[in-house]
Amino acid sequence: MTRSQLRLLLVGVVAALALVVSACGGGDDGGSGGSSGGGDAARQETGEGKTGGVLRQLGASDVDYLDPGHTYYTGGYQVAYATHRPLYSFRPDNAEDPVPDLAADKPQISEDLKKVTVKIKPGVKFSPPVNREVTSKDIKYAFERFYSVNVGGQYGTYFSAIRGAPKTPTKGVKPISGIQTPDDQTIVFNLSRPEGVLIAAALVMPITMPVPEEYAKEFDAKNPSTYNTHVVATGPYMVKNDAKGNLVGYQAGKSIELVRNPNWDKSTDYKPAYLDGIRMTTNNSNAAVSAQQVLSGSHLVLDTNPPAAQLREAVTNRKGQFVQLPGGGYRYFPLNTTIKPLDDVNVRRAIVAAFDRDAALKARGGRFTGDIPTHFLPPGIPGFEEAGGMAGPGFDFLKNPRGDMNVAANYMKKAGYASGKYDGNEELLLVAANADPGKAQAEVAKAQLEKLGFKIQFRTVPQDAVYTEWCQVPKKQVAICGSAGWFKDFTDPQSMLDPTFKGANIFKEGGNNNLSQLDVPAIDRAMDKAAGLQGAERLKAWAEIDKMITEQAPAVPFSWDKTTIIWSKDVNGVGNPYYSALDFAFTSFR
Amino acid sequence: MGIYILRRLLYMVVVLLFVIALTFLIFYVMPSADPAALRAGRSPTPETLAAIREQLGLDKPLYEQFWLYIKNLVLHFDLGNSFVNNAEVRDLVFDRLPNTLFLIAGAALLWFFSGVLVGTISAVKRGTILDRAAMGSALLAISAPVYFTGLVALYLFSDDIGLFPLLPGAGAYQQAEGFFAKIPTLIMPWIILAAAFSAIYARLTRSNLLEVMSEDYVRTARAKGLKERRVVVRHGLRAAITPVVTVLGLDLGILVGGAILTETIFNIPGIGRLSFDAIERGDLATIQGTTLFLALAVVLMNLIVDILYAFLDPRVRY
Numbered sequence: 001m002t003r004s005q006l007r008l009l010l011v012g013v014v015a016a017l018a019l020v021v022s023a024c025g026g027g028d029d030g031g032s033g034g035s036s037g038g039g040d041a042a043r044q045e046t047g048e049g050k051t052g053g054v055l056r057q058l059g060a061s062d063v064d065y066l067d068p069g070h071t072y073y074t075g076g077y078q079v080a081y082a083t084h085r086p087l088y089s090f091r092p093d094n095a096e097d098p099v100p101d102l103a104a105d106k107p108q109i110s111e112d113l114k115k116v117t118v119k120i121k122p123g124v125k126f127s128p129p130v131n132r133e134v135t136s137k138d139i140k141y142a143f144e145r146f147y148s149v150n151v152g153g154q155y156g157t158y159f160s161a162i163r164g165a166p167k168t169p170t171k172g173v174k175p176i177s178g179i180q181t182p183d184d185q186t187i188v189f190n191l192s193r194p195e196g197v198l199i200a201a202a203l204v205m206p207i208t209m210p211v212p213e214e215y216a217k218e219f220d221a222k223n224p225s226t227y228n229t230h231v232v233a234t235g236p237y238m239v240k241n242d243a244k245g246n247l248v249g250y251q252a253g254k255s256i257e258l259v260r261n262p263n264w265d266k267s268t269d270y271k272p273a274y275l276d277g278i279r280m281t282t283n284n285s286n287a288a289v290s291a292q293q294v295l296s297g298s299h300l301v302l303d304t305n306p307p308a309a310q311l312r313e314a315v316t317n318r319k320g321q322f323v324q325l326p327g328g329g330y331r332y333f334p335l336n337t338t339i340k341p342l343d344d345v346n347v348r349r350a351i352v353a354a355f356d357r358d359a360a361l362k363a364r365g366g367r368f369t370g371d372i373p374t375h376f377l378p379p380g381i382p383g384f385e386e387a388g389g390m391a392g393p394g395f396d397f398l399k400n401p402r403g404d405m406n407v408a409a410n411y412m413k414k415a416g417y418a419s420g421k422y423d424g425n426e427e428l429l430l431v432a433a434n435a436d437p438g439k440a441q442a443e444v445a446k447a448q449l450e451k452l453g454f455k456i457q458f459r460t461v462p463q464d465a466v467y468t469e470w471c472q473v474p475k476k477q478v479a480i481c482g483s484a485g486w487f488k489d490f491t492d493p494q495s496m497l498d499p500t501f502k503g504a505n506i507f508k509e510g511g512n513n514n515l516s517q518l519d520v521p522a523i524d525r526a527m528d529k530a531a532g533l534q535g536a537e538r539l540k541a542w543a544e545i546d547k548m549i550t551e552q553a554p555a556v557p558f559s560w561d562k563t564t565i566i567w568s569k570d571v572n573g574v575g576n577p578y579y580s581a582l583d584f585a586f587t588s589f590r
Numbered sequence: 591m592g593i594y595i596l597r598r599l600l601y602m603v604v605v606l607l608f609v610i611a612l613t614f615l616i617f618y619v620m621p622s623a624d625p626a627a628l629r630a631g632r633s634p635t636p637e638t639l640a641a642i643r644e645q646l647g648l649d650k651p652l653y654e655q656f657w658l659y660i661k662n663l664v665l666h667f668d669l670g671n672s673f674v675n676n677a678e679v680r681d682l683v684f685d686r687l688p689n690t691l692f693l694i695a696g697a698a699l700l701w702f703f704s705g706v707l708v709g710t711i712s713a714v715k716r717g718t719i720l721d722r723a724a725m726g727s728a729l730l731a732i733s734a735p736v737y738f739t740g741l742v743a744l745y746l747f748s749d750d751i752g753l754f755p756l757l758p759g760a761g762a763y764q765q766a767e768g769f770f771a772k773i774p775t776l777i778m779p780w781i782i783l784a785a786a787f788s789a790i791y792a793r794l795t796r797s798n799l800l801e802v803m804s805e806d807y808v809r810t811a812r813a814k815g816l817k818e819r820r821v822v823v824r825h826g827l828r829a830a831i832t833p834v835v836t837v838l839g840l841d842l843g844i845l846v847g848g849a850i851l852t853e854t855i856f857n858i859p860g861i862g863r864l865s866f867d868a869i870e871r872g873d874l875a876t877i878q879g880t881t882l883f884l885a886l887a888v889v890l891m892n893l894i895v896d897i898l899y900a901f902l903d904p905r906v907r908y
């Protein structure tokens with residue numbers, strides 16, 4: 001992404017994110033009441049819980065990284081938000097309005113939007129072996145090391161407006177001139193562009209979790225950084241370590257053991273932290289067995305959606321043993337609008353119309369794992385209701401979730417195929433993950449396309465390669481991406497549509513997120529205009545853009561994801577919708 | 591004898607070099623996933639990828655990368671770095687190895703002795719109902735895949751989700767702390783892993799023993815008035831078991847590289863499970879490392895079997 005492209009993307013996000021930031025600082029400590037585990041994330045009980053006990057989490061996969069400067073996936077976030085304190089974070093019952101965590105109050109944004117000042121709380125200490133009080137310099141160092149190639153921070157583009165923020169990974173940890181620490185309790189972000197609202201909103205991300213330079217620099221000097229196995233905590237829990245800081249509680253691909261951080265002071269935190277510890281076994285291979293163990297056992301939770309049978313059992317017969325968290329994103333099959341015959345909007349509409357999206361959703365676990373979209377903006381994102389809510393804008397080709405061959409045939413005829421089916425010779429490349437559910441959903445897509453007469457070249461590759469090696473590389477000429485999804489980092493409509501459907505965001509050399517390569521000037525113009533709006537006007541504008549995109553049928557949207565977390569009878573589980581996993585700092589035993 | 595062992599060692603080195611070159615070719619020249627992209631994470635820019643390629647030395651000429659790879663492997667047994675686990679592959683392999691060894695050692699004892707016993711009884715009682723029942727059961731055990739028998743055993747006998755809760759189930763191995771605490775958690779995996787192998791060994795022992803028992807020297811032993819049990823055990827089984835031991839050596843070599851299915855079903859974090867996860871996630875360095883480790887284990891076990899053979903039968907030294 002070039003700087004100018006990035007600027008176009010980010011400038012507009014500023015206004016919308018103001019909504020998020022304006023809600024900051026609400027940090028009340030009270031619980032919301034209501035029944036626990038009824039399935040609805042917003043009605044979770046976050047009040048008084050029973051203190052003590054060790055929870056066991058059975059996980060299908062390991063964390064990506066324990067290093068807060070490197071993690072960017074759910075598993076890593078779940079541990080990070082239990083063991084570290086970012087400047088701001090989300091309570092389990094409110095994923096839209098962040099509250100101060102390490103910060104003392106909401107961020108102060110200058111009038112010209114070019115300066116953000118944050119005061120941090122006194123009395124927050126690092127876990128052993130560091131043991132000292134956190135200062136603003138530790139946050140500054142966390143930012144600087146994030147950009148080091150040895151650390152490998154993954155979302156630097158959000159902070160590119162900070163003066164002196166590197167555009168490419170640095171060799172070694174380099175100072176960032178735009179971050180100043182006038183005293184131990186204050187950190188100032190000086191910006192080159194008026195994006196204070198965006199930066200302030202992004203201060204919920206793990207990049208803001210403090211890292212002590214004097215301790216970490218030895219590890220950060222290594223290639224790659226070994227701080228990942230020497231992390232020190234500021235949150236209520238820490239990964240078990242020895243006197244030198246080696247994480248003896250972390251065995252890659254096997255287990256993670258969290259214990260209480262002896263230096264955590266409850267009076268400085270809004271989290272109750274009831275549990276004595278958490279033992280996570282990672283890479284449990286048989287999800288059905290694990291889910292059964294959780295439902296019939298004790299002290300257990302499952303890290304993510306259980307298989308369909310256990311999911312159904314939990315939702316229908318185990319009230320109080322699960323919560324459903326909105327995924328805040330959409331899964332879709334992008335149709336490459338630059339490849340014939342997908343360059344014809346009517347062909348794309350025909351594909352969407354014929355597509356049995358219910359079957360694709362079932363391949364991922366069915367209705368308990370998501371709702372079938374009627375447009376792109378997902379539930380839980382501002383602008384969703386303005387875009388038509390669950391009913392959507394009402395296009396006929398998205399009306400029937402099981403597909404409608406008559407509607408499809410009409411569109412194919414409009415595209416010049418008299419038989420109502422494709423009768424050309426083009427072979428379309430469909431690339432998907434080589435493991436389920438990605439593979440299963442792509443097999444559904446293949447069948448759906450073939451029933452309209454398309455010839456499909458089906459290629460499966462490892463999940464990590466689907467994006468980086470294929471779908472994000474335009475020169476690979478992928479016609480249909482079989483394993484695509486777009487999920488929030490912020491609660492903002494622009495962040496859900498701009499990177500994925502704006503023509504200006506097509507990057508031919510790789511790292512391209514506009515997988516459909518949709519390039520409609522009218523949509524780009526509308527996006528540029530909407531980027532500068534605020535409040536209700538902004539939401540209305542993005543809802544209209546959502547409609548324009550949906551009308552173009554650049555993809556087959558088949559799931560607005562929900563994550564269902566299940567636990568044993570004696571567990572009072574609380575999920576955090578921000579990272580769609582159990583919140584260890586709020587979960588307790590009955 | 592010394593020259594023979596030296597020759598076998600040289601042969602082992604050549605085979606390993608060939609495997610190293612082959613895996614390098616597969617994983618570096620024809621990679622299915624770019625290691626730099628794996629390291630970079632979500633949506634990297636081309637500039638970021640270039641910086642990481644430089645950091646990993648992937649921008650160097652292939653011969654230079656191969657030389658570095660060999661050098662690190664030989665001097666430090668460095669198998670590379672797993673970007674999925676964010677750990678050195680060597681450490682991952684050595685961390686998992688004891689679990690795999692523990693699993694296969696118990697299972698091997700079980701299958702070897704039960705297989706030989708059943709095979710011997712079957713051969714001695716040839717043509718009887720006992721023989722047919724034993725060989726029929728063996729056929730059944732060979733036909734039933736581990737992932738089927740393992741799951742059935744879990745749903746029937748595991749103490750958490752089983753209908754008849756008798757034995758620790760999936761994941762119990764990881765929860766148990768200490769050598770002796772882990773033994774009960776391995777009873778079910780041992781039985782399941784041993785079942786299929788035991789059946790093969792029983793059939794192998796039976797056919798070998800039947801052949802040996804028709805040899806002249808066995809008839810001579812009987813003619814001398816030796817007891818039948820002594821004839822079978824001292825004269826028959828001793829000769830019949832040699833090929834069985836050879837197969838055992840090879841099987842152990844392969845299983846050191848991972849009892850993938852058993853480890854997967856019972857959540858035992860061994861080499862096989864490591865390989866399975868690596869394949870599923872395109873973790874090339876780990877796949878490469880475990881492949882090399884498997885090759886090393888097989889070649890080493892072959893060497894041991896060859897040397898043992900040379901001791902037992904001096905003719906093979908030449």
